[in-house]
Amino acid sequence: xxxxxxxxxxxxxxxxxxxxxxxxxxxxxxxxxxxxxxxxxxxxxxxxxxxxxxxxxxxxxxxxxxxxxxxxxxxxxxxxxxxxxxxxxxxxxxxxxxxxxxxxxxxxxxxxxxxxxxxxxxxxxxxxxxxxxxxxxxxxxxxxxxxxxxxxxxxxxxxxxxxxxxxxxxxxxxxxxxxxxxxxxxxxxxxxxxxxxxxxxxxxxxxxxxxxxxxxxxxxxxxxxxxxxxxxxxxxxxxxxxxxxxxxxxxxxxxxxxxxxxxxxxxxxxxxxxx
Amino acid sequence: xxxxxxxxxxxxxxxxxxxxxxxxxxxxxxxxxxxxxxxxxxxxxxxxxxxxxxxxxxxxxxxxxxxxxxxxxxxxxxxxxxxxxxxxxxxxxxxxxxxxxxxxxxxxxxxxxxxxxxxxxxxxxxxxxxxxxxxxxxxxxxxxxxxxxxxxxxxxxxxxxxxxxxxxxxxxxxxxxxxxxxxxxxxxxxxxxxxxxxxxxxxxxxxxxxxxxxxxxxxxxxxxxxxxxxxxxxxxxxxxxxxxxxxxxxxxxxxxxxxx
Amino acid sequence: xxxxxxxxxxxxxxxxxxxxxxxxxxxxxxxxxxxxxxxxxxxxxxxxxxxxxxxxxxxxxxxxxxxxxxxxxxxxxxxxxxxxxxxxxxxxxxxxxxxxxxxxxxxxxxxxxxxxxxxxxxxxxxxxxxxxxxxxxxxxxxxxxxxxxxxxx
Numbered sequence: 281x282x283x284x285x286x287x288x289x290x291x292x293x294x295x296x297x298x299x300x301x302x303x304x305x306x307x308x309x310x311x312x313x314x315x316x317x318x319x320x321x322x323x324x325x326x327x328x329x330x331x332x333x334x335x336x337x338x339x340x341x342x343x344x345x346x347x348x349x350x351x352x353x354x355x356x357x358x359x360x361x362x363x364x365x366x367x368x369x370x371x372x373x374x375x376x377x378x379x380x381x382x383x384x385x386x387x388x389x390x391x392x393x394x395x396x397x398x399x400x401x402x403x404x405x406x407x408x409x410x411x412x413x414x415x416x417x418x419x420x421x422x423x424x425x426x427x428x429x430x431x432x433x434x435x436x437x438x439x440x441x442x443x444x445x446x447x448x449x450x451x452x453x454x455x456x457x458x459x460x461x462x463x464x465x466x467x468x469x470x471x472x473x474x475x476x477x478x479x480x481x482x483x484x485x486x487x488x489x490x491x492x493x494x495x496x497x498x499x500x501x502x503x504x505x506x507x508x509x510x511x512x513x514x515x516x517x518x519x520x521x522x523x524x525x526x527x528x529x530x531x532x533x534x535x536x537x538x539x540x541x542x543x544x545x546x547x548x549x550x551x552x553x554x555x
Numbered sequence: 556x557x558x559x560x561x562x563x564x565x566x567x568x569x570x571x572x573x574x575x576x577x578x579x580x581x582x583x584x585x586x587x588x589x590x591x592x593x594x595x596x597x598x599x600x601x602x603x604x605x606x607x608x609x610x611x612x613x614x615x616x617x618x619x620x621x622x623x624x625x626x627x628x629x630x631x632x633x634x635x636x637x638x639x640x641x642x643x644x645x646x647x648x649x650x651x652x653x654x655x656x657x658x659x660x661x662x663x664x665x666x667x668x669x670x671x672x673x674x675x676x677x678x679x680x681x682x683x684x685x686x687x688x689x690x691x692x693x694x695x696x697x698x699x700x701x702x703x704x705x706x707x708x709x710x711x712x713x714x715x716x717x718x719x720x721x722x723x724x725x726x727x728x729x730x731x732x733x734x735x736x737x738x739x740x741x742x743x744x745x746x747x748x749x750x751x752x753x754x755x756x757x758x759x760x761x762x763x764x765x766x767x768x769x770x771x772x773x774x775x776x777x778x779x780x781x782x783x784x785x786x787x788x789x790x791x792x793x794x795x796x797x798x799x800x801x802x803x804x805x806x807x808x809x810x811x812x813x814x815x
Numbered sequence: 816x817x818x819x820x821x822x823x824x825x826x827x828x829x830x831x832x833x834x835x836x837x838x839x840x841x842x843x844x845x846x847x848x849x850x851x852x853x854x855x856x857x858x859x860x861x862x863x864x865x866x867x868x869x870x871x872x873x874x875x876x877x878x879x880x881x882x883x884x885x886x887x888x889x890x891x892x893x894x895x896x897x898x899x900x901x902x903x904x905x906x907x908x909x910x911x912x913x914x915x916x917x918x919x920x921x922x923x924x925x926x927x928x929x930x931x932x933x934x935x936x937x938x939x940x941x942x943x944x945x946x947x948x949x950x951x952x953x954x955x956x957x958x959x960x961x962x963x964x965x966x967x968x
Binding site (some may be wrong): 710 | 822826828829832834835836837840841843844847871937
Binding site for chain 1 (some may be wrong): 677
């Protein structure tokens with residue numbers, strides 16, 4: 281298992297002994313993770329296991345209670361607002377619904393980071409934006425407004441926007457949710473292609489086991505506030521532990537129970553009849 | 556009984572927390588305002604959304620309030636044989652009180668709720684989070700231009716409201732109620748003082764404009780990121796802003812009363 | 816980019832309309848005697864009673880405003896009201912025996928100070944005093960006097 285050596289320069293993002301709780305509920309207790317450079321890493325887990333929270337911790341929107349989240353060897357949070365923005369300039373995030381700015385058209389949305397952060401001449405901005413739109417296959421609809429796009433198209437535009445500043449890391453939050461098979465195929469191809477062609481590191485947060493197995497170089501399964509399993513998709517599929525098997529095979533009952541914990545059936549009937 | 560007291564205390568605590576949060580938000584915003592002036596395009600867009608689109612409402616409102624004032628004051632003035640004072644009466648009332656207050660209330664309803672729902676929607680659809688992740692400060696890009704636009708728009712809208720009101724009173728007074736035209740306008744000049752009345756109305760409108768836009772943006776920025784949350788933010792904005800304006804008006808009127 | 820042009824035009828018209836309104840209000844309420852802000856001089860006048868005379872009330876000569884009431888105080892020494900009148904310097908030929916009366920504008924109007932020139936050769940100067948004054952006529956006193964006069968003998 282020394283393919284994923286714990287050599288700092290091999291890993292773009294490192295998470296050491298992370299503890300985080302919200303509203304007095306612990307979400308992570310001692311989580312450890314390494315995201316290797318230039319590869320696609322998948323983060324899987326049942327609903328409510330805190331995947332989106334993990335993303336927020338990586339991007340610095342939330343700060344850990346204990347432990348550290350490192351990006352390029354430096355702590356992401358807590359830190360000054362300026363440093364945080366510097367770090368974020370090297371990251372791109374793709375939200376589930378794209379999160380495009382609704383009052384700008386497709387072109388302006390993709391151009392947004394360039395306009396805000398650079399002084400590039402209009403000519404250059406136009407070329408870069410069209411190039412990014414071309415890479416996601418949507419150069420022809422540059423004039424449309426976000427409200428006129430389907431879910432899949434919105435996500436592709438958001439991808440173009442996330443790539444426009446050539447970040448080192450791209451994080452995809454549930455990129456496959458709610459897509460038809462064709463759009464799903466498109467997104468999978470785009471994720472793989474951008475990762476390889478541009479040498480970016482990608483983190484895909486999802487619970488779609490099927491798509492991940494064709495896409496990811498490394499997978500993490502998060503459950504019970506920690507990493508439950510780690511390895512290639514193949515290794516995860518062959519994992520012997522009950523929890524991993526339940527997740528990978530989509531079983532309704534197992535370590536994650538079907539029945540929500542509570543009083544016994546007979547007891548509850550009696551208690552409710554008594555009131 | 557105890558439960559009621561405890562609930563009241565909790566409500567008060569929540570109110571205080573909200574109010575404190577609002578003050579912190581306003582303070583945090585201050586350094587962003589000068590820099591926002593460097594992006595006139597953003598301010599212009601907001602001036603359109605907040606000011607130009609409120610124009611029709613304000614003009615109609617002013618016109619009808621002025622006409623009603625003329626009608627209403629007529630019955631009292633006629634008893635004292637001073638209907639020629641109508642011009643002075645309407646102008647002073649409009650410029651000092653009704654102009655700033657009614658314009659502000661209309662503004663809170665139209666522009667305030669629009670700002671709150673727009674910003675709230677941005678919050679609910681992750682646009683604000685996306686902006687932060689693109690290392691663009693949403694306070695700079697979204698909040699500051701809107702507040703500036705509100706502060707600039709309000710005095711203008713108030714002046715328009717007052718002018719339309721005086722004009723409406725003029726129409727009703729001279730055409731319908733027999734007030735002498737010359738007396739109407741000269742009385743205004745005699746009684747309404749630029750420094751005390753117009754200036755204090757102007758001051759009020761700026762303060763109201765700042766309050767209304769700050770509250771609207773605050774409600775939208777920190778609303779619950781759900782559709783219900785957004786609509787709640789819009790309604791809360793109208794209610795809270797209206798109450799606050801009426802309260803502020805009382806204080807400001809007391810502070811700017813002419814020295815006797 | 817025509818949407819942008821439309822916005823610019825709308826905003827421009829809005830601001831223009833606002834400024835015109837503000838200008839209208841200012842023009843309607845401006846006091847010409849203040850605009851001059853020219854030279855003025857101050858004289859003092861003492862009254863037994865000023866009624867509801869207010870600061871900034873007009874000071875008139877033959878009914879024409881030539882100044883404003885600048886300050887009103889009470890003097891504990893002689894129990895009278897001390898009124899400072901700020902008069903336009905172009906009216907520097909008011910004799911020192913000029914009379915200052917507190918009159919009412921119209922039947923129910925505000926109080927103002929009417930100046931009636933006397934005949935002395937010496938003129939009022941800055942910091943001078945008007946010695947001949949008539950206090951305001953109070954309605955209650957008038958009614959009281961009337962009632963006293965018309966009471967049956």
